[in-house]
Amino acid sequence: MLPLILSLALATFSGFWVLKLIPDKKILFFHLIFTFISPWFLILFFGQFPFNMASEKILKCNQITQGRACFLSTEFLFFLGDPRENLHIEDQGFFLLSTLPLIMSGLYISISKNETKYKLTILALIIGLVISFFVEKNPNLASGLWFLPILGIFGTLGVYRWFNYLFNKKNLQIIKLLIVLNLIWISYEALRLYLVLMLHKPFSI
Helix, strand or coil: CHHHHHHHHHHHHHHHHHHHHCCCCHHHHHHHHHHCCCHHHHHHHHCCCCCCCCCCCCCECCCCCEHHHHCCCHHHHHHHCCCCCCCCCCCCCCCCHHHHHHHHHHHHHHHHCCCHHHHHHHHHHHHHHHHHHHHCCCCCHHHHCCCHHHHHHHHHHHHHHHHHHHCCCCCCHHHHHHHHHHHHHHHHHHHHHHHHHHHHCCCCC
């Protein structure tokens, strides 16, 4: 029950945050969609999450990166996640790889905006990463919760920007095509994620 409450609390908090950034109720719909295709959230929502930070086995992201150096690696965030039993969905990291452009788009939006609320979002990400770095020498889901919801906020901003771009007739058609192709990729990965989750049950539900 506690993991379920935590997942809903994090989703609600980040939802209010994105609404503060962009006061348009439509963004809450995009936030809900992005949240429910994020493996880290689904592990909390459906799984049995042990609230112990310790992870004895040193995480190796690749041949040259391991331990704390994995925190910002794409391998950790989009491929590996927390490899421990009940904390991992097969072949998935904490986010779908197809959502990386969305997160990068949202991060770019936040950096380019000269507004305090966006600067605070960037600051929250930095603080979350610093806390995660010192809380646990070996990256895992528990320590990742300090910054994963912030990355989810960037993803939501990216989705919102993309859909606004699609429905603006003045924008370049080639860019619209690329956006549509990426959204198809996201849909495929999201469908596969739920098939793995429900049919193969990678952790206890």
